[in-house]
Amino acid sequence: xxxxxxxxxxxxxxxxxxxxNLVRVQTGEPIRVYxxxxxxxxxxxxxxxxxxxxxxxxxxxxxYLRKHGHSISSRIGAREVEGFSAEVEREFAETSDAxxxxxxxxxxxxxxxx
Amino acid sequence: MxxxxxxxxxxxxxxxxxxxxxxPIPGMELAAQRTMGVFILALILWVSEAIPLxxxxxxxxxxLAIFVPQHIEGVDYKVFLAPFFSPVILLFLGGFVLARGxxxxxxxxxxxxxxxxxxxxxxxxxxxGFMGVTALLSMWMSNTAATxxxxxxxxxxxxTMDREDPMKIGMLLGIPFAANxxxxxxxxxxxxNAIAIASLRDAGISVNFLEWIGLALPAAMxxxxxxxxxxxxxxxxxxxxxxxxxxxxxxxxxxxxxxxxGTLVATVLGWLTGRLHKIPDAIVSLAxxxxxxxxxxxxxxxxxxxxxxxxILMGGGLALGRAxxxxxxxxxxxxSLGMEGLPPVALFIGFTLxxxxxxxxxxxxxxxxxxxxxAMGFAAGGNSLVISVALAASASMLLPVSxxxNAIAFGxxxxxxxxxxxxxxxxxxxxxxxxxxxxxxxxxxxxIV
Numbered sequence: 001x002x003x004x005x006x007x008x009x010x011x012x013x014x015x016x017x018x019x020x021n022l023v024r025v026q027t028g029e030p031i032r033v034y035x036x037x038x039x040x041x042x043x044x045x046x047x048x049x050x051x052x053x054x055x056x057x058x059x060x061x062x063x064y065l066r067k068h069g070h071s072i073s074s075r076i077g078a079r080e081v082e083g084f085s086a087e088v089e090r091e092f093a094e095t096s097d098a099x100x101x102x103x104x105x106x107x108x109x110x111x112x113x114x
Numbered sequence: 115m116x117x118x119x120x121x122x123x124x125x126x127x128x129x130x131x132x133x134x135x136x137x138p139i140p141g142m143e144l145a146a147q148r149t150m151g152v153f154i155l156a157l158i159l160w161v162s163e164a165i166p167l168x169x170x171x172x173x174x175x176x177x178l179a180i181f182v183p184q185h186i187e188g189v190d191y192k193v194f195l196a197p198f199f200s201p202v203i204l205l206f207l208g209g210f211v212l213a214r215g216x217x218x219x220x221x222x223x224x225x226x227x228x229x230x231x232x233x234x235x236x237x238x239x240x241x242x243g244f245m246g247v248t249a250l251l252s253m254w255m256s257n258t259a260a261t262x263x264x265x266x267x268x269x270x271x272x273x274t275m276d277r278e279d280p281m282k283i284g285m286l287l288g289i290p291f292a293a294n295x296x297x298x299x300x301x302x303x304x305x306x307n308a309i310a311i312a313s314l315r316d317a318g319i320s321v322n323f324l325e326w327i328g329l330a331l332p333a334a335m336x337x338x339x340x341x342x343x344x345x346x347x348x349x350x351x352x353x354x355x356x357x358x359x360x361x362x363x364x365x366x367x368x369x370x371x372x373x374x375x376g377t378l379v380a381t382v383l384g385w386l387t388g389r390l391h392k393i394p395d396a397i398v399s400l401a402x403x404x405x406x407x408x409x410x411x412x413x414x415x416x417x418x419x420x421x422x423x424x425x426i427l428m429g430g431g432l433a434l435g436r437a438x439x440x441x442x443x444x445x446x447x448x449x450s451l452g453m454e455g456l457p458p459v460a461l462f463i464g465f466t467l468x469x470x471x472x473x474x475x476x477x478x479x480x481x482x483x484x485x486x487x488x489a490m491g492f493a494a495g496g497n498s499l500v501i502s503v504a505l506a507a508s509a510s511m512l513l514p515v516s517x518x519x520n521a522i523a524f525g526x527x528x529x530x531x532x533x534x535x536x537x538x539x540x541x542x543x544x545x546x547x548x549x550x551x552x553x554x555x556x557x558x559x560x561x562i563v
Contacts, residue, residue, distance in 0.1 A: 028413070058269075058525065065262035065522060067217055068419065084525070 005108055006098040009044055011037035019044055045105070057085040115164060123164035131155040135181065141450070145185035145441035149434075152177045153443070153484075156434055160480040167480060168423040171198075171430020178437050186440055197436055198429030201315070201396035202301070202308040206428065208399025209302030210420045212381060213255030215374040215406050218416070222251055222263055230267065230358075237281050237351035240358055242342055244268055245288045249296030249338055253303045254382075256421070257293040261519035264289045269526060271358050281356075283533050284349030286526055290519035291341050291511055291541060298334040298508045301326045301395070305428050306482030310504035313435045313486050319497055323385035323395045328560065329501060333552045340548075341541050348537055370411050377405045424479065431483025435490065444491020453492070458499075462550045465489050465499060469506035470542050474516040482507040502553040509545040511538030 010017045016039040024032045031049035036042070053060040061084045101108060135151030142150075152174055159170040175198065179191035197203075216222040226247050233243030244264060251260035268285055275282045297304035301311055301323055307330070311321050321329070384391070384398035406412045438444050447453075453461075465485065473481040482504055489503045510516035512535050514524035520538075523529060 030415075058527075059266060061525070062262045062266040062522070065518075066259050066266070067214075 004094075004098070005101045005103070005112070006095055007103065007105055007108055008100045009035055009105075011040060011042050011044055013037065013042040014040045016040070023049075053088055057088045061085075115162075119162075120164045123158060123162040127155040127158040127162075127164075130158065131177070142446055143185065143442055145182055146443040146446045148181040148185065149178070149437045149441040149443045152181070152437065153434060153487075156430070157484055160484065161476050163476075166423070167477060168426040168430070171426045171433070174430045175433050178433060182437055182441060189440060193440065194433045194437060197312070197432030198426065200312055200429070200432055201394060202312040202432070203425050203429060204396035205399045206302055206305065206308055206425060207420070208381065208396075208402050209254065210256075210424075211402045211406055211412070212378055213259060214412060214416055214420065215402065216255060216378065217259065217263075218412060219371045219374050221371065221374060221378075222255065222260075223267075226251065226263060226267060235355040235358060237353065237356055238346055240271070240356055241281070241285060241288050241345065244285060245292035245338060245342055248289050248292040249299075249334070252293040252296035253300045257290075257297045257304060258518040258522065260296070261290050261293045261522045264293075265522055265526065271356065272526070272528065274357065276352055279352040280349035281351035281353075282349075282528060284345040284351070286523045286529055287349075287534060287537055288342065288345050290517070290523040291345075291538070292338060293519040294508050294511060294517060295334050295338045295341065298337075298505050299327060299331040304508055305424060305479040306486075306504040306507035309428060309431050309435070309479070309482045309486050310500050312432050313490050314497055314500055316432075316436060316439065317490060317497075321501075322388045324388065327386075329552075329557055330505060332556075333505060333548055336548055337541070337545055340544055344537065344540060344544075370409075373405065373409060374411060377402050427477075427479050427483070431479065431486070434483060435487035438487035439490055444488065447488065448491050456492075458554060459550075461492050461499060462502060462553055463546075465492075466502050466506040466546045466549055466553075469503050470509045470546055473507045473510040474512045474542075478507045478510055478517060498553040498557040501557065502549045505549050506546065509542045509549075511541045513538070 008017055009019055011019065014037060016037055018038045019035050020038050022034040022036060024034060031052065033047040033049060035044040035046070037044055051064060103111075131151040131154060133151075134154055135148045139147055155177070156170060156174050159165060159173070160167060165173075175194055178194040183189045183191050183193065213222075229247050230240075230243050233239045244267075248260050248264045251263065265286070268289060272282050272285055275285075298307070301307050307326065311326065314321055381398060381401050384393065384401065385395050388395055388398070407417060465488075469481055469485050472485065485503050485507070486500055489499045492499060511520065513531065514521045514534065516538075520534060524531075524534065
């Protein structure tokens with residue numbers, strides 16, 4: 001089994017890969033992302049967000065550290081801060097270039113469970 | 115860390131623990147010997163971070179409970195577990211909850227913008243504003259969170275400054291340094307302070323919230339002003355004025371926001387007036403915990419994500435300190451190393467220097483957890499020595515790895531290590547001097563310690 005696998009979401013109805021993400025933010029509730037097919041409007045998937053990183057990666061990290069500023073290891077903190085933006089960019093490039101798996105998402109999640 | 119190195123350090127720690135604990139050392143009581151074994155294990159694991167810092171605390175508790183009590187009369191294993199829920203742990207828990215409330219309802223951001231909007235356009239005033247606000251916030255919330263907030267506010271300004279303007283660097287250095295220094299001022303500002311208070315309490319010396327502020331705030335303020343002047347001298351601003359527009363942060367002040375603010379004020383007042391109402395600081399700390407969670411201001415997810423790992427790390431340090439004193443290891447070290455006759459000045463120089471060096475390479479809390487128990491054994495230094503060690507543990511300004519606030523500022527990509535090292539070294543040297551001045555001359559005269 002490879003270190004990681006990538007799956008491209010597609011519409012269960014029309015099989016289009018032209019999807020859009022609707023980010024739902026509600027007070028007192030976790031942030032949820034609803035994936036919708038742009039071609040036929042069908043519900044594709046829903047994700048619950050643990051941590052959000054925008055294209056302004058440093059800003060996102062600062063917002064995260066403001067809330068979870070209990071990092072007690074300065075060494076890990078330094079690595080995380082310095083490398084965060086680079087890590088996001090590297091992983092984005094890696095994910096963009098990876099071939100797409102045909103497996104169902106729940107299969108992939110099961111395979112890569114800890 | 116690579117697995118090979120992890121195994122190496124864990125093996126080294128375990129091996130040295132076994133050797134030191136079980137090979138007879140003439141003239142040393144078994145309890146002290148076992149404790150020294152645990153101390154060396156803790157030192158290796160905390161410095162190397164081969165396992166998470168808080169896990170080392172659990173290892174400490176287990177080893178002390180198994181190997182020490184049978185050699186000390188009247189002590190059972192619970193003595194080494196009790197520190198994990200001692201009054202200072204509760205004090206810190208209350209602090210964490212308050213800080214989470216401030217962040218959740220954006221009140222920290224509102225306070226920061228309210229002050230910064232009034233500092234004017236002069237670079238020296240803007241720097242003073244940033245450093246002052248950061249220090250003020252870090253007295254009540256984690257240094258890391260205060261830095262993350264203020265760096266986010268500062269970056270838009272820094273990014274508009276001329277690339278060659280040294281004040282860019284000055285601004286980015288001033289914030290983490292102010293966070294480290296501000297944290298010295300209150301018991302909840304940073305864990306080393308709480309470790310010192312708990313260790314003194316174990317020795318029968320009580321230092322309450324207000325008394326700690328009376329001891330530490332003047333030293334912290336002097337260092338803050340000195341650091342501000344130093345930064346202005348080393349990174350002279352190129353321009354006379356900066357265009358700095360702080361967005362007015364308005365928090366919709368509904369009942370929740372007012373309740374957070376009210377609880378904050380009540381809790382702080384409760385801490386400051388402990389002598390009047392006689393309710394212990396730790397019990398006052400329960401107020402925000404009860405109010406915020408009972409009224410739904412914070413939820414289960416917030417509760418789970420509080421700094422429990424920090425509290426466990428502190429507990430391990432306190433347990434180790436208790437063992438060092440209960441087993442007589444501190445006395446043994448003093449007598450066997452021939453340090454009984456050492457003058458207080460030498461003790462202060464030695465302990466503050468060792469702490470400042472150590473804290474720049476390992477976590478502030480771990481440094482205090484290791485050095486405070488040893489300082490407690492040196493009666494010649496008085497109780498001021500313990501407080502000096504706690505403050506010195508916050509003087510971690512040299513490197514990005516020294517402390518998370520430094521790492522955050524460095525992560526902006528606009529600082530070089532040499533900027534931080536040069537400025538941080540001067541601040542650290544001055545900090546040693548100021549702490550010694552207070553420790554040797556001023557605190558003993560205040561009659562608190």
